[in-house]
Amino acid sequence: MQKHPTTMQAIQIREYGDVFVLQRRTVPKPLPRPTEAIVRLKAAGVNFIDIYMRTGNPVMPVPLPFIPGVEGSGIVDSIGENVTEVKVGDRVAYVGSLGSYAEYAAVKADQLIPLPDHLCFEEGAALALQGLTAHYLVNDICSIKEGDTVLVHAAAGGVGLLVIQLLKTIGAKIIGTVSTKEKAKIAKHFGADHVIVYTQEDFVTVSKQLTNHQGVNYIIDGVGKDTCLKNLDAIGTRGHICIFGLSSGRADPIEPNLLQLKSITITGGNLMNYITTRKERLQRFHVLAQGIQQGWLKLKIDDGFSLDQVGRAHQLLENRKTTGKLIIKINKE
Numbered sequence: 001m002q003k004h005p006t007t008m009q010a011i012q013i014r015e016y017g018d019v020f021v022l023q024r025r026t027v028p029k030p031l032p033r034p035t036e037a038i039v040r041l042k043a044a045g046v047n048f049i050d051i052y053m054r055t056g057n058p059v060m061p062v063p064l065p066f067i068p069g070v071e072g073s074g075i076v077d078s079i080g081e082n083v084t085e086v087k088v089g090d091r092v093a094y095v096g097s098l099g100s101y102a103e104y105a106a107v108k109a110d111q112l113i114p115l116p117d118h119l120c121f122e123e124g125a126a127l128a129l130q131g132l133t134a135h136y137l138v139n140d141i142c143s144i145k146e147g148d149t150v151l152v153h154a155a156a157g158g159v160g161l162l163v164i165q166l167l168k169t170i171g172a173k174i175i176g177t178v179s180t181k182e183k184a185k186i187a188k189h190f191g192a193d194h195v196i197v198y199t200q201e202d203f204v205t206v207s208k209q210l211t212n213h214q215g216v217n218y219i220i221d222g223v224g225k226d227t228c229l230k231n232l233d234a235i236g237t238r239g240h241i242c243i244f245g246l247s248s249g250r251a252d253p254i255e256p257n258l259l260q261l262k263s264i265t266i267t268g269g270n271l272m273n274y275i276t277t278r279k280e281r282l283q284r285f286h287v288l289a290q291g292i293q294q295g296w297l298k299l300k301i302d303d304g305f306s307l308d309q310v311g312r313a314h315q316l317l318e319n320r321k322t323t324g325k326l327i328i329k330i331n332k333e
Contacts, residue, residue, distance in 0.1 A: 004078075005029055010102030011310050014065040016056030019311035022101075027067070030099075030106035032080040037109045039092060041074040042121035043303070044100035045129055046313045046326035047158075048222075048247050054314065059246065062098070069100030073115060073124035074331070083109040085278070091115040093124035093285070095132060096272055101310060103331055110278045113285045118293050122303045126158070126325040129271065131288045132281070133244065134162035136274035137220050138170070141267050142240040146171030148217040151207055151234060153227050154247065155192055156183035158300075158325040162288075163220055164191045165297050175210060177203050177227075179320055186323050190298065203227075207234040215239060215262070225249035237262045244269030247320075300324025 008029045011022050032038050050068045052060040073093035076086050086092060092112040099105045115124045137159070144150065150167055154160045155176025167174050168191045176192040178184050184195040194210055196203045207216055215236025221227050222245030229252055231241050241264065243251060259266065275281045291297030305313045305328045316322045 008103040009307060010067045010099075011069075011307060012065050012067055013054060016054065016064070019054075019314045021054060022068075022311045022314065024307055027102075029104050032078055032083070032106060034080040034082040035109055036106045037079045037083055037086055037092075037112060038077045039072065039074045039094070039105050039107055039112070040077040041072045041100060041103060041105055041330045042332075043074070043125040044069045044072040044328045044330060045125045046305070046310070046317060046328060047071070047129055048245060048317065049129075050101075051314055051318055052246075059250065067099040067102050067105075069102070069105075069328075070098055071095040071125055071128035072100035072105060072330075073121045073128065074105075076112070077104060079109065085109040086112050086114070091117075091121075091124075093121075093128045095128035096275070101307065101328065111281070113281055116289050116293070119289055122301055122327050122329070123292065123299055125327055126299050126301050127285065127288050127292075130158040130325060131162055132275060132284050133269075133271045134159050134166055135284045135288060136271065137163055137242060137244060137269060138166040140274060141242045141269065142218055142265070144170050144172055144218060147173065149173045149175060149211055149236075151175045151177070151203070151216045151219045151231075152192070153177045153219070153221045153223045155187040155195060156323045157222070159222055159245075160187065161190045161300055161324060162297070165291075167191075169296065175203075175207055175216065183323055186300070190300075204230050204233045211236065218242075220244070222246075223248045224251045228252060229254070232258060232264065235262065235264055238264075240265045240267065242267045242269045244271075301327055303327040303329055305329065 012025045053062045076090045097107040156178045174192045176187040176195045187195045219241045224246035226248040
């Protein structure tokens with residue numbers, strides 16, 4: 001009879017700080033609580049939220065010590081006594097449960113999403129956080145019509161590339177912002193109509209030129225501090241801005257009366273408020289998985305990282321040297 005391990009390898013953070021606090025350690029393998037499943041992880045996503053947690057950002061407070069990572073995919077290893085959503089051996093993906101930088105993770109069973117056969121584990125992890133985020137940003141924040149102009153910041157990132165493709169299905173005109181010419185080529189390849197390299201051009205000036213000085217209809221902003229105030233100039237009358245991230249830092253305060261002149265709406269976006277039920281998680285994921293199967297949705301994945309290379313992945317993401325999705329491969333055998 002095969003013995004089940006009682007320990008596992010994981011990245012554990014015992015103090016906040018730079019990438020050197022990401023230490024690989026031997027820790028106890030979790031046991032499932034009544035409503036949990038233990039997932040033997042095959043892939044884990046790397047996200048800016050992991051960096052916020054690692055550095056002790058007050059926006060994402062996590063008590064020490066902890067295993068970072070909030071999304072992953074793998075195979076159900078064991079289940080709690082009250083679990084009915086999945087069974088041992090199921091292929092699953094998830095988002096919203098801390099601890100995916102490890103060989104095993106305890107996850108609430110109602111958070112687990114069945115992984116279709118046509119998706120590999122890396123694709124499952126790539127869709128869990130960024131895919132579901134892109135879906136609500138395009139479908140739930142405001143009503144986007146064919147012909148509307150949408151400005152997408154960080155257009156060559158994991159969320160940005162998915163947002164672009166979802167917007168194309170509506171018929172929106174897409175303006176992306178990126179930091180380099182190389183990233184501009186990638187954003188264009190995935191469907192952006194015009195891409196602004198913000199280190200060379202002012203995105204407000206170019207956006208106005210491209211819209212006959214009317215401004216854009218919708219701005220999707222995961223950058224924060226570097227873009228937030230300038231968004232007010234780029235947006236058009238009765239336009240909508242969604243702030244869903246802070247990769248450049250926390251956005252500066254905005255005086256509410258500044259919104260009156262053009263009747264601007266600003267929304268804060270948080271994925272967890274858009275997947276409050278299992279049904280909602282499954283429905284959103286199904287649309288994305290179907291898009292990949294049908295060929296109109298593509299993923300750009302960098303899966304060249306192991307647990308020992310997590311620090312390198314964080315450095316690349318922090319320094320904006322990445323495009324698409326960063327994935328850690330785990331339990332490769």
